[in-house]
Amino acid sequence: MRNARVLMTAALTSACIGLSGLSTAVANDNYSDGVVRIGVLTDMSGIYTDLSGRAAVEAVRMAVEDFGGEVNGVPIEVVHADHRNRPDVGASRAREWYDNDGVDMINDLSNSGVANAVAAVAKERRRHAIVNSSSTIGITNDYCSPYATHYTYDAYSLAQGTGKSIVDDGGDSWFFLTVDFAFGHGLERQVSEVVREAGGRVVGAARHPLDTTDFSSYALQAQASGAEIIGIASTGADAINAINALAEFGVTPNQRPAALLLWFDDVHALGLETAQGLLLTNAFYWDANDETREFSKRFYERTGRMPNMAHAGNYSSTMHYLKSVEAAGTDDPDAVSEKMRELEINDFFAQGGYIRPNGRMVHDQYMWQVKSPDASEYDYDYMELVTTIPGEEAFQPLEKSTCYLLED
């Protein structure tokens, strides 16, 4: 036992010496450890892997390459990891990256539990996190900090986009098919609010467990409700199965389905035959204009798939972060945070986009309608624009945000 104690003291002393040596080396120059490191924390192997996954890593790599691979002469590095859809795994990896591996910014963050957890770590460790592929509005409310940015979309913008546009268009009675998860409930609540404010009414809702395969029972309930609009507050396989069932039971031609969070990949998976006529709000569509096409073609060549809004957001937000680092002349998180909120975002993804004090990136959102198979002229020609929702309307007004940064 005595031996152990001696050994331990020795180990401690040497460790302390090592550490102090390390910290003097780090403090030098304006860039921590001489590299700007970006971590992509995403679902590489689970149910959300198509929404971000490998392709998200590629999007970030593309941004870094397009930026020139270095910022103010300092090299940029990209690392990636799998959060396996477990908040603890994500939080632990984020901490390790920030503490140990010199990661300056974490991007993507699919899965809202993971995103919230990482935003909390980012706040504590005072490093950047940019959320692109999850919808939780917690990021710009309870979990907000100068270091967390919510970039592509959120539950609020989905509700404003799809909900408001449809009510304005005359669809004023709603029935919800909601996944029994915080995300589904949140979406249903937001949209209901929007619908009621716009003069519509909500006639009912059915809440189904996550990973329900059979939606026939809900299709009948939706049919019996007589609502004009069937709001589908779920995503991925659940949303796909719900849309399939609605079509199969002949609900859809008479009652219109509105998918509140449908991804480009889901439309692809559904096929136009079933998906035609669906309304969805997405911040990005590859075939919107020449700039988006240019990016998407390059992305397609690299990854073999068309980018969805999260991939485009990954690229654009990485670019914006790097520009802010360049403008600040340092990767010091506070200085970069200030620059990020100061600089305007103008690229293929957003025009005149800016980041609010609570971390919300404000930019236009778009409502799309899925084309019929006849109207689709070439591969991936899936959607056409219905309306543009100006950024100011699309996102939660600052006075409603509970973010502590807005208090004074």
Next chain:
Amino acid sequence: MRLLTWTVLAVGLIALLAVPFFPQVVYPIFVMKTFCFILFACAFNLLLGHTGILSFGHAAFFGSGAYITGYCVKYLGWPTDLGLLAGMLAAAALGVIFGALAIRRSGIYLAMITLAMAQLVYFFYLQAPFTGAEDGLQQIPRGTFLGLLDLRSDITLYYVVFGIVAAGLWVVWRTVNSPFGAVLRAIREHEPRAVSLGYPVARYKVLVFALSAGLSGLAGSMKAIIFQLAALNDAHWHMSGDVILMTLLGGMNTVFGPAAGAVLVSAMTHYLDPFGAWVTVIIGLVFMSCVLLFREGIVGKLGKILKLNTNFQTDAAPAPGRLEKSKSEG
């Protein structure tokens, strides 16, 4: 041989104590998480390995520990130590309920009852407003331990977790090597005989259920404090499956074999990231080869190779294959 064992143990201990000072070598929070799984797996094995009861519902205890601790510390403002205690006791109480119902059956039926009850518990946490469903119960303050140690420091937290896990493992070890443990083994080997000898078998089973559940809950509670969050997947049936895997991979006929299994599983999920989407396939193949190549688990196999017969092994000589015989009584 004995000297060698002690040296290995001492070096291992020193290495573990030095972990917080070498974050570049192995990240302390990862080690803490692994500690939690070690305690979880060893506690689980009290039932599987030492009493011969397969529970498929241990996630309920682990998750309850995490959620109850999180709730007490975050919403009721309890000090962390009391929160941990509350998590452990709540899990133990749940263990009594599970045990009392489940032990009326045996074998696969028992496993299914525990699975079913764990699913009901999962449903409760999914619905209860304080858990935040898939967003998780987040931002649990770490607080102080015994009013003295500030747990916001990772280093302090590390030693506190280390101490608690060591104490938990000591309880497991003491239980196995006590007269109580001997009765459990008697029940495992031949239950009717244990009954005929006059042991109140049912009471013993419920007791070991409570003990195993309490320690599992403690592991979950600590995880909630370490990561400052409790999430649904802590209570999901996949977690019950994970702990069975850890225990089997490590070796269920040993006291600390499950610990090795926990380290293996935890390390695989942590270090295989570079393989991206292939990681699930690789883990599956590793498990498969483990079942086919060394069924007695890593530690069991090592013990056999080294013919180590010190405190690693519970029984002086567990007849090979004895435990592996079918215990399902239908």
Next chain:
Amino acid sequence: MDFFGIPIQAVLGQLMLGIVNGSFYAVLSLGLAIIFGVLKIVNFAHGAFFMLGAFVAFMSGRYLGIDYWAALFIAPLVVACIGIVFEYLFLRRLYGLDPIYGLLLTFSLVLVLEGGFRVAFGSSGQPYPTPELLRGVFNLGFMVLPYYRAFVIVAALSVCLATWFLIERTRLGASLRAATERPDLTQAFGINVPLLVTLTYGAGVGLAAFAGVLAAPIFHVNPSMGSNLVIIIFAVVVIGGLGSIIGAIVTGLALGIVEGFTRVFYSEFSSTIVFLVMVAVLLLRPAGLFGRTEA
């Protein structure tokens, strides 16, 4: 039909849908029950074989141009062959051991299969068209019933009955049941028991694959389509009584109906109700509804 009152319509509609879903459960749990009865192994990979069936149908359609009707026969055969190879190479090494090892091995297989398909096809899945012949709906008055769903009931129940007949009423089934009770004695009578066991595993997973093909046009074909199904199927088999063929079929159908009604009254609970039922059944009837009571 408005004057008839909505409740009765809803009840009839849900009953019908419950039977459709119950047919899936029946085919799946039948396979699981057979495997458990003969191999004494809890086949955790049953959901993965279900998924495999759907994917084989999808792939043969896309790459080989095989249509639905052919796939309905080919996919189960292909999957049965895969199952037989798996049994022959790996699973048989674990016979006579604690069933937990079989569970672990089949669980590993789930990881490999699901992971592999996710690498190959992504996570968001693939569409599989409903066959031309079965598009459209019956109008039953109280509900519309798509032709395809009606076909599912017929196909699933015929397969269940055929299997039941094969096991309970034929010579092959008799040897099988004998091999289950006393493998050593059966072997002594000159029946090749190991072969019988291998074929049983093939047949069991073939049934899962058959359900997978049936599911392909209505449930989305994706790698995780079977992953949560498996514990529900377990529950069905246990409620029915382990190893009981008729128990698995009847319980499967009943569960579909119970689940359907739960979706109307307390929808959130619909994927959990089966477990509540299971606890109740096991505490009241130790060996399940149709199981023989043993000590």
